[in-house]
Structure formats: structure tokens, C-alpha cells
Amino acid sequence: MNVLRQMQSFFWEKRSFLYLSILCLAIATALGLVTPNLLRTLIDDAIQAQHFEKVPALALTVIVVVALKALMQFLSGFFGGRMGNYLAYRLRNGCYEKLQVLSFRYYDKARTGDLMSRLTGDLEAIRQFIAFGIPQILNTILMVVFGAVVMLYISWQLTLITMISIPFLVIVALKFENRIHPAFQEMRLALSALTTSVQENITGVRTVKSFAREPYEVDKFSIRNERYKSNQIFASGLWSRYFPLMELLACICVVVLLGAGGTMVVRGPLTLGGLVAFFSLIWYIIGPMWNIGYLINNYTQSEASGERVMELLNQPIDVQDKEGAIELRTEDVKGHVTFENVTFAYGNKLPAVKDINLDARPGSVIGFLGGTGSGKSTIIQLLMHAYNVDSGRIKLDGIDINDIKVQSLRSQIASVFQETFLFSSSIRNNIAYGMKDVSMDEIIRAAKLAKAHDFIMEMADGYDTIVGERGMGLSGGQKQRIAIARALLKNPKILILDDATSAVDMETEHEIQSGFQEVMKGRTTFIIAHRISSLRHADEILVLDEGKVVQRGKHDELIRMPGPYQDVYHIQYADHIARMNGDAGEQVNS
Numbered sequence: 398m399n400v401l402r403q404m405q406s407f408f409w410e411k412r413s414f415l416y417l418s419i420l421c422l423a424i425a426t427a428l429g430l431v432t433p434n435l436l437r438t439l440i441d442d443a444i445q446a447q448h449f450e451k452v453p454a455l456a457l458t459v460i461v462v463v464a465l466k467a468l469m470q471f472l473s474g475f476f477g478g479r480m481g482n483y484l485a486y487r488l489r490n491g492c493y494e495k496l497q498v499l500s501f502r503y504y505d506k507a508r509t510g511d512l513m514s515r516l517t518g519d520l521e522a523i524r525q526f527i528a529f530g531i532p533q534i535l536n537t538i539l540m541v542v543f544g545a546v547v548m549l550y551i552s553w554q555l556t557l558i559t560m561i562s563i564p565f566l567v568i569v570a571l572k573f574e575n576r577i578h579p580a581f582q583e584m585r586l587a588l589s590a591l592t593t594s595v596q597e598n599i600t601g602v603r604t605v606k607s608f609a610r611e612p613y614e615v616d617k618f619s620i621r622n623e624r625y626k627s628n629q630i631f632a633s634g635l636w637s638r639y640f641p642l643m644e645l646l647a648c649i650c651v652v653v654l655l656g657a658g659g660t661m662v663v664r665g666p667l668t669l670g671g672l673v674a675f676f677s678l679i680w681y682i683i684g685p686m687w688n689i690g691y692l693i694n695n696y697t698q699s700e701a702s703g704e705r706v707m708e709l710l711n712q713p714i715d716v717q718d719k720e721g722a723i724e725l726r727t728e729d730v731k732g733h734v735t736f737e738n739v740t741f742a743y744g745n746k747l748p749a750v751k752d753i754n755l756d757a758r759p760g761s762v763i764g765f766l767g768g769t770g771s772g773k774s775t776i777i778q779l780l781m782h783a784y785n786v787d788s789g790r791i792k793l794d795g796i797d798i799n800d801i802k803v804q805s806l807r808s809q810i811a812s813v814f815q816e817t818f819l820f821s822s823s824i825r826n827n828i829a830y831g832m833k834d835v836s837m838d839e840i841i842r843a844a845k846l847a848k849a850h851d852f853i854m855e856m857a858d859g860y861d862t863i864v865g866e867r868g869m870g871l872s873g874g875q876k877q878r879i880a881i882a883r884a885l886l887k888n889p890k891i892l893i894l895d896d897a898t899s900a901v902d903m904e905t906e907h908e909i910q911s912g913f914q915e916v917m918k919g920r921t922t923f924i925i926a927h928r929i930s931s932l933r934h935a936d937e938i939l940v941l942d943e944g945k946v947v948q949r950g951k952h953d954e955l956i957r958m959p960g961p962y963q964d965v966y967h968i969q970y971a972d973h974i975a976r977m978n979g980d981a982g983e984q985v986n987s
């Protein structure tokens with residue numbers, strides 16, 4: 398119920414649906430109690446008293462009551478369904494919006510499958526509970542309470558016998574619930590393992606095939622499938638034992654009641670009509686009793702689902718706008734980036750970057766070089782305010798980025814990452830991603846600068862070609878060129894190229910970079926590269942090792958300085974250096 402209270406804001410606007418659903422249900426329950434009484438009147442006052450002229454009117458009343466009851470049940474389901482759908486719709490939107498604003502720190506730990514199941518399975522459980530669970534629980538309470546009152550009115554002795562048998566029914570229902578609940582949970586886990594293996598197999602189909610692991614994958618799937626099957630068989634075994642047992646208990650109760658009730662009719666304190674009415678009421682009470690286990694299960698499951706959804710919605714946002722944060726005006730932004738003694742660690746790990754200082758003047762190009770895990774990407778993430786720094790400050794045009802609205806800061810930055818993500822949409826939409834009112838000419842211009850135009854035009858549908866999930870159907874280099882076009886179209890003040898040209902050949906890299914130089918004039922650019930050729934023209938190169946800057950300077954200075962930069966240069970330019978030395982030797986000899 399606490400969860401429901403937390404969800405209040407999501408359904409409060411349409412609470413009238415819930416009230417209407419409950420009202421219709423209460424009317425349906427009340428009408429349900431009328432039928433046994435009509436039966437009693439029919440038998441006692443019409444048939445036994447031989448007033449047969451009353452029969453048509455009574456029969457008609459029964460039909461009207463039953464029809465009205467059906468209408469009320471329909472309306473209760475209709476309004477409950479509306480309410481459940483509305484709540485699920487609002488929660489789904491709320492969760493998705495939350496996913497957009499959650500910080501990178503959350504995504505570092507989040508699992509895709511888990512988030513997907515919150516937005517689908519858990520929301521569906523909540524919807525079902527609101528639409529059907531709540532009305533059913535109320536229905537059970539109303540039926541048992543009102544049914545018992547009417548039964549007491551007919552015969553307190555028979556009611557007493559019924560009440561003695563009810564605890565047995567409830568105990569069996571709860572025992573069954575205790576066993577079926579873990580079985581269902583186990584079944585959910587088995588199903589989730591099964592779907593994960595299908596999902597991973599499809600996503601990683603190339604890896605599976607290249608390692609010829611198909612038989613292993615089939616075996617893995619078979620084991621999981623077997624587990625799911627066993628769980629299902631176990632659960633259906635429980636069901637098949639439960640219902641006959643409940644039926645048996647109910648029948649014993651009916652037999653005892655028949656004996657006692659029959660004796661009472663014979664001896665006189667109960668009329669025949671009263672006995673028939675009592676018996677139809679018995680099923681009125683026993684039916685909901687059978688469902689008690691299911692209802693408790695439904696409630697606990699939806700509560701757990703509600704908690705999982707609320708946990709997502711209540712997730713603290715690590716990076717968010719401070720009160721009074723500034724909205725940057727694009728035309729005023731110059732792109733002057735400074736890092737002052739910046740240190741940052743992911744979680745409880747050792748710092749990923751330590752004491753970083755840099756001063757990137759507007760329009761300058763800053764390069765980063767360093768081994769894997771040396772902290773290059775982390776510096777870029779911090780500049781985008783993906784995480785809060787642990788100490789030090791990052792400034793844009795002299796303003797601490799903590800004082801700038803996150804969206805406003807990021808809208809000044811365009812990045813091309815090592816791994817290009819393309820959406821399953823047209824190439825045109827992928828290039829124009831996140832931009833409004835972009836003309837086709839602008840898209841083509843950006844694609845030409847990124848050297849993507851020619852290969853796009855070779856495709857059957859050109860810019861309207863739909864790329865598959867994650868850019869399937871395009872080569873790594875082609876994907877990267879589309880990502881570069883996307884960044885160029887944004888025309889940012891700050892451009893980040895995180896190993897952006899790693900998937901294209903040297904010649905294309907050179908071509909793209911000459912395009913960059915043309916377009917990036919007057920913009921601050923950060924380049925992470927493993928190839929020295931990408932960094933040659935940088936105004937300053939920072940060489941990183943284990944999160945610290947170990948060398949800095951321009952290319953020409955660094956190649957003369959013994960150290961990691963020179964080592965990399967020697968490795969990458971061995972041929973060139975040998976050739977240069979050869980030429981120099983020949984010149985000396987001649």
C-alpha cells in the first residue's frame with residue numbers, strides 16, 4: 398500500500414475511474430445477493446404456496462437482476478482497465494524520462510535486461526493489479542462480508558457450520574500459495590535466462606559463428622529450456638493437486654450442510670427456499686476463498702514490481718543542474734576550456750585521472766595520447782559533465798561547468814566516439830540526430846566533409862537507406878564517417894574526437910582530417926588518438942600514463958624529447974625514419 402501511495406501522483410488525476418470501478422463492483426456484489434433471495438421467494442412463496450401466477454414476474458426479475466449485475470461487472474472492469482492502463486502509461490513515460498536524465502554513474506552499473514524487465518514485465522504486473530487485482534480483492538471482502546450477513550439472516554446454525562469449514566479452505570489456499578509462489582519466481586528466472594541466451598545469441602551471432610560455437614550455444618539453450626520446462630511441469634503439478642483438494646473440502650462442507658440443512662427443513666425451522674438460497678450463497682463465499690492465495694500472490698508480486706519501478710523513479714541523479722545554473726547563449730560561447738587540478742575516481746576505485754591541468758584556448762586543438770586505461774576518455778567524460786569531479790575545477794569561458802545547465806553545456810559539444818552508435822533509422826535521420834529544422838543540403842554538406850557522401854550515394858536508397866540495429870549493414874569505417882557527419886552538422890563550439898578515425902584507413906583519416914581543419918576553424922577540438930598522424934597539428938599534446946600527465950607539448954617538441962611520445966613515434970614511423978636516415982646518409986655520401 399505504501400507503494401500505491403508513492404504512485405499516487407501518477408494516477409490521482411484519474412482517480413474517478415478507480416472510484417467508479419469500485420462503486421460498480423459494490424453494486425454488482427449487492428445484486429449478486431439478491432438472486433438467492435429471489436430463488437427463496439420463488440420456491441417458498443410461489444411454487445410451494447402454489448401461487449404460480451407469481452412465477453413469470455419473479456423469473457423476469459431474476460433476468461433483470463442478472464443482466465444488471467453483468468452490466469455492473471462490465472463497467473467495473475471497464476473503469477478498472479482504464480485506470481490500470483492510464484497508470485501504466487504514466488509510469489512508462491515517467492520511467493523513460495527518468496532514464497534520459499539518469500547520470501552515467503547509474504548506467505555504469507545498470508543491466509539492460511533488468512531495466513527492460515522493469516519497463517515491461519513490472520509495469521504490466523502493476524497494470525494488472527490496478528485494473529483487476531484491487532477490484533478482485535474488494536470483491537472478495539464484499540462477497541464474504543455481505544454473503545455471511547445474508548446467510549446469518551437465513552440460518553445462523555448453517556452459517557456456523559460454514560464458518561467452521563472456512564479456515565480449512567483458507568489454510569489449504571495459503572499453503573498452496575507458499576509453494577506456488579517460489580515456483581513462479583523460479584519460472585520467471587528460468588524464462589529470463591532463456592530470453593537472455595536468445596538475445597545474446599542474436600546480438601553476438603558473428604562472434605558465435607566465427608568461433609564455430611553453434612553446438613555449444615545449442616547445448617546452453619537446451620539446458621535452460623530444460624530448466625524452464627521442469628519448472629512449468631512442477632507448477633502445473635501443484636495446480637493439478639490443488640484444485641481437486643479444494644473441491645473435495647468444499648464438497649465435504651456441502652455434504653455436511655446438506656445433512657444439517659435437510660434435517661432442519663424436515664423438522665421445520667428452515668424453509669426449502671431458505672435452504673436453496675443458502676446453498677447458492679455458499680458458492681458465493683467459497684469461490685473467492687479459492688482465489689485468496691492467488692490474490693495474495695498477485696498483491697505481493699505487484700508490490701515487488703511497484704517497488705522496482707519506484708526504485709528506478711526515485712533514483713538520485715548524480716549530475717543535475719544546480720539552482721540558478723546558467724543557460725549558455727550559443728552565440729556568446731567562445732570555447733575556452735580549462736582544467737584546474739582535476740582529480741576523479743570511478744566509485745571506490747583508484748583515481749582514473751589525477752591532477753589534470755590544461756588550458757585550451759578557443760579554436761585550439763588539444764591531443765591526448767596514452768596507453769589503454771590511461772584516462773584519456775575519462776577527461777573527455779568529465780568535460781561533458783558526465784560525472785562530478787572529486788576535486789579541482791573544469792571551466793568553460795571562465796565559468797565552472799557545475800554552474801552551467803548540463804543540457805546547455807552538452808549542446809555546445811559534439812563528440813565522435815570510438816564505438817559509433819547508429820539508430821535503426823535512415824542514414825539521413827542518423828546524421829540529423831537531435832537537430833531540428835535541418836535542410837537536406839546541410840546534411841549532404843556534412844556528409845561530404847566526413848567523406849561519407851560517396852558511399853551513401855552508392856546505396857540503393859541513398860540517404861533514405863535504413864541502417865539496421867546498431868548500424869548493421871555498414872562497415873566500421875562507414876559507421877564512423879556517419880558519426881563524424883553527425884558531429885559536423887551540429888556545428889559545435891567544442892568538438893571531441895575520441896579515437897574517431899580508428900576504423901578508417903590512413904588515407905581516409907587524412908582526408909577527413911583535412912575536412913576537419915576546414916570546418917573546425919574557430920572551434921576548440923579535443924582529439925584522442927592512437928596514431929601520431931592524428932595529433933601532429935595539435936596545439937598541445939598531453940601524454941597520459943595511469944591518469945597523470947607525463948609529457949606535454951607540441952609534436953615537434955615531443956619527438957625530440959626522450960619519453961613515451963618519442964617511443965610511439967619511433968614505432969609508428971620506423972619506416973619513415975629509416976627512409977629519412979637513408980636519404981640523409983646518401984646525401985652525406987654523395
Ligand SMILES: Nc1ncnc2c1ncn2[C@@H]1O[C@H](COP(=O)(O)OP(=O)(O)OP(=O)(O)O)[C@@H](O)[C@H]1O
Nearest residue numbers: 505743746749767768769770771772773774775776
Ligand atoms: N565507467 C567506468 N566505471 C569504472 N571504471 C572505469 C569506467 N570507465 C573507465 N574506467 C577505468 O578508468 C580508467 C581510465 O579509463 P579510460 O577509459 O579513461 O582510459 P582510456 O585512456 O580512454 O583507455 P582506452 O584508450 O583503452 O579507451 C581505467 O582504469 C578504466 O578501467
